[in-house]
Amino acid sequence: MIDILAQINATSRGVRRDDESVTVVMGRTYQASVEDVWDALTDPDRIKRWLMPISGDLRVGGRFQLEGNAGGEILECDPPHRFRATFGDASSLVEVRLRADGDERTDFEFEHTVPIAMAVSGAGAFYVGPGWDGAVLGLDLFLRGETAADPVEAANSEEAQRYSKESVLAWTSVIEKSGTATAEEIAAGRQVALDQFAPGLDQPL
Numbered sequence: 001m002i003d004i005l006a007q008i009n010a011t012s013r014g015v016r017r018d019d020e021s022v023t024v025v026m027g028r029t030y031q032a033s034v035e036d037v038w039d040a041l042t043d044p045d046r047i048k049r050w051l052m053p054i055s056g057d058l059r060v061g062g063r064f065q066l067e068g069n070a071g072g073e074i075l076e077c078d079p080p081h082r083f084r085a086t087f088g089d090a091s092s093l094v095e096v097r098l099r100a101d102g103d104e105r106t107d108f109e110f111e112h113t114v115p116i117a118m119a120v121s122g123a124g125a126f127y128v129g130p131g132w133d134g135a136v137l138g139l140d141l142f143l144r145g146e147t148a149a150d151p152v153e154a155a156n157s158e159e160a161q162r163y164s165k166e167s168v169l170a171w172t173s174v175i176e177k178s179g180t181a182t183a184e185e186i187a188a189g190r191q192v193a194l195d196q197f198a199p200g201l202d203q204p205l
Contacts (some may be wrong), residue, residue, distance in 0.1 A: 008166045011136055012073035014120040017180035022119035024129050026110040028136055032143045034100040037108065040082030040142060041096060050142030051135055052152050057189050122180025125171055130197040133167040164197035
């Protein structure tokens with residue numbers, strides 16, 4: 001069992017919007033060295049233990065594919081501090097930054113940027129934010145030695161869906177405060193996210 005609200009509150013979230021793009025921003029501090037976090041993020045044998053199997057060439061210029069999910073190309077890599085890649089589409093960009101905070105703490109920063117034409121508004125964060133929340137949680141559990149035997153199966157469990165529902169609520173508040181979407185866009189995006197990430201739960205809000 002995980003402490004759902006404690007895990008939700010351990011992650012910071014933000015949404016930025018300009019005339020060209022929408023960016024989802026997340027942050028977390030992991031209780032592990034920067035080298036260990038980097039290795040967990042970039043070693044295929046470890047990635048499959050907290051996220052899902054991955055194949056491909058994880059070097060700059062190489063392409064990768066997450067099993068049953070998106071793929072992309074590695075654009076930049078500066079071990080153990082930063083990497084940047086496309087994700088699902090050439091115009092969809094993810095960036096991860098790590099900073100050591102002492103010997104056994106690492107500050108993790110994540111951004112996912114897509115064109116405004118794809119996201120439409122800040123409510124586009126609903127389509128990716130809860131999914132990335134699950135990945136951020138999975139990495140924390142893995143680094144603590146609490147990983148499930150099958151992370152994909154665990155991600156579809158009732159507990160994971162309850163976590164995802166709380167994630168959607170958290171993103172609702174963030175998007176509302178950001179001023180990047182209308183009330184109608186937020187309501188529609190929230191319902192889509194609930195249907196996608198927490199389909200097994202009663203969903204009155």
